[in-house]
Amino acid sequence: KRTIWITRHGESYYNLDQRIGGDPPLTDNGKKYGVALGKFLKNYYVERKSEKKCQKNKQIMEGKLARTYSSPQMTDDNFGTSGNEELINVWTSTLRRTIETVESFDEQHFAVVNIKFLNEIYAGIFENLTYNQVKERDPVEFKARADNKLNYRYPGAGGESYVDVIERLRPLIIELERMECDTIICTHNVVMRTLVVYFLGLELKEMPNLNVPLHTVYKIEPTPYGANLTKYFYDV
Ligand code: F6P
Numbered sequence: 001k002r003t004i005w006i007t008r009h010g011e012s013y014y015n016l017d018q019r020i021g022g023d024p025p026l027t028d029n030g031k032k033y034g035v036a037l038g039k040f041l042k043n044y045y046v047e048r049k050s051e052k053k054c055q056k057n058k059q060i061m062e063g064k065l066a067r068t069y070s071s072p073q074m075t076d077d078n079f080g081t082s083g084n085e086e087l088i089n090v091w092t093s094t095l096r097r098t099i100e101t102v103e104s105f106d107e108q109h110f111a112v113v114n115i116k117f118l119n120e121i122y123a124g125i126f127e128n129l130t131y132n133q134v135k136e137r138d139p140v141e142f143k144a145r146a147d148n149k150l151n152y153r154y155p156g157a158g159g160e161s162y163v164d165v166i167e168r169l170r171p172l173i174i175e176l177e178r179m180e181c182d183t184i185i186c187t188h189n190v191v192m193r194t195l196v197v198y199f200l201g202l203e204l205k206e207m208p209n210l211n212v213p214l215h216t217v218y219k220i221e222p223t224p225y226g227a228n229l230t231k232y233f234y235d236v
């Protein structure tokens with residue numbers, strides 16, 4: 001039994017004013033999330049493993065993460081597939097905000113790989129603008145996207161649609177399906193929506209507006225007929 005963890009990056013400066021795409025750094029809150037996430041996962045994989053016992057409702061993270069952490073499925077037998085000595089895979093995009101989110105992860109336990117397929121939807125000529133700026137500059141394009149968000153492709157070289165992102169994620173999903181060990185994925189809004197819809201078997205039409213909040217890590221345990229989902233929220 002393996003687990004796939006999926007999270008968006010910590011809060012970035014562009015999240016503060018609803019700016020699209022770009023390559024902004026994290027805010028202090030975003031950095032705090034990264035540190036808390038690293039501790040939480042280390043605790044999950046390393047310290048709890050050696051405790052040899054399931055402890056329910058333990059406050060896991062220093063700071064205020066995961067206020068009530070309950071782990072009903074956790075026993076010695078199903079506790080991930082990695083022993084203490086093995087490194088746990090961490091996949092990020094190649095954008096600064098995901099790389100910074102896992103920056104504090106302990107190298108002794110986590111192996112970080114940066115993968116371009118995990119980058120956010122590319123918004124072409126609208127990269128780095130706010131939604132309001134797009135609406136003002138190009139109301140026709142703005143409306144076209146609102147009318148058909150799934151198929152709408154951003155104008156400009158390299159501009160993508162949700163469908164394009166789904167296509168580029170195919171090989172990565174195949175790889176994830178084949179993997180026998182646990183994987184931690186730190187990515188972006190649209191990519192996370194796509195992966196969550198795929199693994200939970202949700203409807204495609206839900207994808208463009210699925211709420212995948214910042215500072216929340218999803219633990220997905222695939223089963224033969226779907227997946228179990230547990231969400232852990234970090235309250236900065
Ligand atoms: O706002 C953060 C962000 O990741 C943007 O970079 C991206 O364009 C957007 O979310 C995607 O969400 P939506 O498809 O709802 O505009």
